[in-house]
Amino acid sequence: MLFFSRGFVIFSRFLFWENNYVIVVKIRLLGWIADKEGYREKEIFLDGKKVKIRELVPSVEIEPPDRIVVLVNHKGATLDTEVGDDDYVAVLPVVGGG
16 A cells, blocks of 8 residues: 655555655553653654664653563563664553552
């Protein structure tokens, strides 16, 4: 399937912007992390390079690493994990109780 919209050309799952490849990363935030960032889920379009999760979700940078869980494509990761095209990132707080 091919779509044209304001310079974007989408063919299947690839996205191009004026002859440059664009990376699409899907992010889902839960709990107080979503409240701090102001969204629960969104797609981020990057300009063809991988980035670290800490650059995409800056509010968790100040939190101790043992207070958050990071998943990339449903597997454990850290804030320093680089994400690329079509990656799914989930950042959630550690919940305790009992």
